[in-house]
Amino acid sequence: MRICAIETSCDETAVAIIEDGKTVLSNIVSSQINVHQAFGGVIPEVASRIHVENISLVLKEALSEAKMSLDEVDAFAITHGPGLVGSLHVGLIAAKTLAWYTQKPLIPVHHITGHIYANNFVSELTYPMLALVVSGGHTELVYLKEEFDFEILGSTQDDAIGEAYDKVARVMGLSYPGGPMIDKLAKSGKPHYKLPKIKTQNPFDFSFSGLKSAVLQLVHKQTEDLRHEDLAFAFQEAAVGELMHKTRLALDTYPVKHFVLAGGVAANSRLRELVLGLSETYPDVQITIPPLWCCTDNAAMIGAVAYIAYKHGVQADLSLSANPGLDYA
Numbered sequence: 460m461r462i463c464a465i466e467t468s469c470d471e472t473a474v475a476i477i478e479d480g481k482t483v484l485s486n487i488v489s490s491q492i493n494v495h496q497a498f499g500g501v502i503p504e505v506a507s508r509i510h511v512e513n514i515s516l517v518l519k520e521a522l523s524e525a526k527m528s529l530d531e532v533d534a535f536a537i538t539h540g541p542g543l544v545g546s547l548h549v550g551l552i553a554a555k556t557l558a559w560y561t562q563k564p565l566i567p568v569h570h571i572t573g574h575i576y577a578n579n580f581v582s583e584l585t586y587p588m589l590a591l592v593v594s595g596g597h598t599e600l601v602y603l604k605e606e607f608d609f610e611i612l613g614s615t616q617d618d619a620i621g622e623a624y625d626k627v628a629r630v631m632g633l634s635y636p637g638g639p640m641i642d643k644l645a646k647s648g649k650p651h652y653k654l655p656k657i658k659t660q661n662p663f664d665f666s667f668s669g670l671k672s673a674v675l676q677l678v679h680k681q682t683e684d685l686r687h688e689d690l691a692f693a694f695q696e697a698a699v700g701e702l703m704h705k706t707r708l709a710l711d712t713y714p715v716k717h718f719v720l721a722g723g724v725a726a727n728s729r730l731r732e733l734v735l736g737l738s739e740t741y742p743d744v745q746i747t748i749p750p751l752w753c754c755t756d757n758a759a760m761i762g763a764v765a766y767i768a769y770k771h772g773v774q775a776d777l778s779l780s781a782n783p784g785l786d787y788a
């Protein structure tokens with residue numbers, strides 16, 4: 460089954476052709492990052508306009524790289540939430556038009572399930588599975604008792620981790636997106652700054668706003684010359700340490716066979732190192748981290764999960780609409 464998947468939930472215009480949920484025939488991502496960098500973050504109205512300009516070109520390139528015509532596509536998959544409403548609508552109208560024109564199935568996809576099933580490209584997934592989802596909009600521990608069955612054990616009560624990275628970077632004068640910049644700076648940082656401990660009511664929930672505010676205060680007070688590397692190091696150790704602490708708690712509590720990392724922040728070098736280290740304490744748990752090409756937003760991951768969703772009977776008609784706050788569990 461060859462699925463043409465479309466992803467426009469934020470600032471990447473992406474189309475991929477995926478065979479049987481596993482084989483990437485093409486995966487085109489047109490990033491708008493250069494445009495949004497000038498504003499220090501994603502401007503929703505600008506993002507949707509650029510999606511409109513790019514979507515047909517990206518679709519054409521994806522088909523051409525896969526050496527396929529539109530008639531050879533078996534189904535169309537589309538991210539219909541969560542995300543920026545205007546951006547989502549652009550991909551949605553393209554997918555609905557294509558499904559109607561070709562009379563092929565339309566498969567609706569939740570963006571985060573795509574991030575989780577990106578791991579399908581590199582590993583045979585086994586269940587029960589635990590996913591740590593870390594992106595610009597989400598921070599969640601998701602338990603999948605079986606395939607395509609999502610239970611959110613805990614989530615952030617305030618900022619998502621990627622959002623906290625981006626805000627901390629911004630106050631340190633680094634450009635958007637700040638995550639990769641902090642990651643790089645932290646490599647040469649040393650323990651110097653002390654940041655507050657994070658507290659949450661539910662043991663599996665997360666909270667990053669206190670940590671972010673503590674960094675902002677340090678920057679604003681500036682009683683001494685700011686040591687950027689050391690501050691990046693302190694923030695990263697605290698933030699990533701918190702992710703690992705909650706993950707270990709979930710692994711101690713649930714009968715997990717497979718642990719996967721998911722989302723844009725899965726590209727973080729320190730997090731990847733610590734996640735791989737989990738195998739020392741949990742030798743019976745299979746551990747998968749997605750390769751860098753499918754950590755940040757792309758349409759290949761949407762095609763991967765769409766194949767599984769379709770097997771589970773998920774399909775939409777042309778009344779499908781964009782849902783910026785879509786739930787999946």
Ligand code: KG4
Binds near residue numbers: 594595596620754
């Ligand atoms: O999943 P994603 O591409 O978009 C959303 O669905 O949100 O994630 C984007 C987020 C941004 O906040 C970006 O700063 C963060 O992922 N990010 C990183 C790294 N690479 C990307 N954060 C920390 N370290 C990185 N290396």
Ligand code: ZN
Binds near residue numbers: 594595755
């Ligand atoms: Zn994402």
